[in-house]
Amino acid sequence: MAKQHPKDYPGLKARFFHSAATVGDSSLFVWAGEQAGLPKVHDSPEKRKFTNTIQHFTASSGQWFARETTGTPPLGVMGYSCAAINNHLYYFGGYCNHDNCFHNSITRLDTISLQWRELEPTDATRPVMRRGCGGMLSFEHDGVHYLLMIGGIGSKPAVQLQQNRYIETMHERSSGRWRTNEHSMYNLSLEKWDNVSVTGQCIPPADGFVLEKISNTRAILFGGIIQDDKTEAIASNDLYLLRIDLSLTTVCIKKPEAIDKWPVGRYNHAGTIIVAGLLCPLLVICGGMNNNNDKLDDCWMFDTTQCTWTTWTKVGHSFSKRWAHSLSVFTFSPRCFWIITVGGAFVSRREVTSDELVQYPYITVMKSLVFNKEQVIVQDIPVSNSRQYQSMYFQQLQLGRTHWLEYQKQKKEVQVWEGHQLTEYKTSLKEQELEIQAIKQQLRNEQDHSHQLTIKIEKKEAEHYLELQEKDQKYHHQLQEIKAEKELEIQRICFQLQERLESEKAAKDLEIQNCHHWLQEKEQEMQEYYHHFDQLKGKEAEIQRCHFQLEEQEREKAKTAQEIQNYHY
Structure with missing residues (x-):
């Protein structure tokens, strides 16, 4: 796969982190992407040599043509998002290929005049994060085209919107970058940003996913x-699964534990939508890198109506064993498709040199898918051999014409069957209408009967109400009489109680006066007692003093006697 292309090879140069956009039924456009010689600067004449050229592939020729553009192309050359509306390509964001410089610009390319027009310049203060490696799709609502951008990784956001999430990455290579699940919407008619309301299970901050439109109102x-x-x-x-409107509804489907047929986790893979048969959209994915940063070599198809995965085998390593590539489709019929993979890298690491990109003759690999009943027939398309390519192209056109005729026949048969079904439905509907009319008549009769019953009930209720009013008046009069009697009785009892209380109060007052007089007498007696007690205390003190004097005299006598005795000796 690392084989170098010859110097005179006129086709597409090796690149990755680009996007491929299909315009019409048979044109494919690839712009920029990381490639050999791309300067790692913000802007320069040398960088403009790369960005002023867009590669154009036509299904009829099987060749790439370098188209020179005019105007000012975007500066975000890697990981940008691209969406096609009629003959216009819209580019959003992208990495500038130096430092942590990302963009949030929107630029339009007219694929007929090849003229660039900048709709929104990059603005670091805008509440739209500067980012790349996210997803973008277009949709129409009430005749107005919109762009919807989801997720990505990029520069630190100037404004962190409340309904979105932003996480700073810790990986050495992406240090200083922020991962987000930001949802942004742009009105192409008014050329202004709109708010997005998201309900359901919103994706967490993410980048390196595939976002593909199934229809104008659905995406995956x-x-x-x-x-x-x-x-x-x-x-x-x-x-x-996304339901797209001016608001967004999302439903998350995780791998069921009981199901083995489910792709492993991956990023920087490629995807596209093919519509097989009678409006049966299939998501086709291939390649990418797993959680260990190992490149993957597989292809899967997801049936969006049955919600089932199937493996797409025998596609060859040259087609699927790559990452950061693109995947596109040309539709020849509802059963015949050409799948085109472009560019990418083939080494199992995130830092890649230009020599490690997918090289000629495998830069562009095409496969033919023919849906035959329950089988998918896969064939190689010899892009490098113009004669074989032209022969196979016309065979596919003829096969596609046959398929379209069969499809139209099937469609006609379906229409005939639908016509028979419609006739049966109309007959059944008439019978149901007659039955409904009979039921309505029965209901009207029942309503009349119910109305008469209602009148009778209302009359009885009125009579009952009058009777209740009379009884109420009678009971009210009786209650008034009883109330008056009770009030008189209460007044009499209150008068008796008042007289009794006054009599008891007078007796108590007299008793209190007698007690007061007795207390006064006792107080006088106590005062006399205290006076007598004071006199006794005075006499006691005098007795103690006399006793002390006698003791002194006794001691003096004893002392004198001792002296006399000593004298005799």
């Missing part, structure tokens, strides 16, 4: 590097 998102506040970034294999 798969894989990517996801990260939340509590876990490290991991490769996801969750699938999200």
Whole structure:
């Protein structure tokens, strides 16, 4: 796969982290992407040599043509998002290929005049994060075209919108970058940003996923590097179904434990939508890198109506064994498709040199898919051999014409069957209408009967109400009489109680006066007692003093006697 292309090879140069956009039924456009010689600067004449050229592939020729553009192309050359509306290509964001410089610009390319027009310049203060490696799709509402951008990784957001999440990455290579699940919407008619209301199970901050439009109101998102506040970034294999309007409704489908047929978690893979049979959209994915940063070599198809995965085998390593590539489709009929993979890298690491990109003759690989009943027939398309390519192209056109005729026949048969069914439904509907009319008549009769019963009930209720009023008046009069009697009795009892209380009060007052007089007498007696007690205390003190004097005299006598005795000796 690392074979170098010859110097005179006129085709597409090796590149990755680009986007491929299909315009019409048979044109494919590839712009920029990381490639050999691209300067790692913000802007320069040398960088403009790369960005002023867009590669154009036509299904009829099987060749790439370098188209020179005019105007000012975007500066975000890697990981940008691209969406096609009629003959216009819209580019959003992208990495500038130096430092942590990302963009949030929107630029339009007219694929007929090849003229660039900048709708929104990059603005670091805008509440739209500057980012890349996210997803973008277009949809129409009431005749107005919108762009819807989801997720990505990029520069630190100037404004962190409340309904979105932003997480700073810790990986050495992406240090200083922020991962987000930001949803942004742009009104192409008014050329202004609109708010997005999201309900359901919103994707966490993520980048490197695929976002593909199923219809104008439905889309599908798969894989990517996801990260939340509590876990490290991991490769996801969750699938999200989106219902698109001016608001967004999302449903997350995780791998059931009982099902083995489910792709492993991956990021930087490629995807596209093919519509097989009678409006049966299939998501086709291939390649990418797993959680260990190993490249993957597989292809899967997801049936959006049955919600089932099937493996697409025998496609060859040259087609699927790559990452950061693109996947596109040319539709020849409802059963015949050409799948085109472009660019990418083939080494199992995130830092890649230009020599490690997928090189000629495998830069562009095409496969033919023919749906034959329950089988899918896969054939190689010899892009490098113009004669074989032209022969196979016309065979596919003829086969596609046959398929279209069969499809029209099937469609006609379906229409005939639907016509028979419609006739049966109309007959059944008439019978049901007659039955409904009979039921309505029965209901009207029942309503009349019910109305008469209602009148009778209302009359009885009125009579009953009058009777209740009379009884109420009678009971009210009786209650008034009883109330008056009770009030008189209460007054009499109150008068008796008052007289009794006054009599008892007078007796108590007299008793209190007698007690007061007795207390006064006792107090006088106590005062006389205290006076007598004081006199006794005075006499006691005098007795103690006399006793002390006698003791002194006794001691003096004893002392004198001792002296006399001593004298005799």
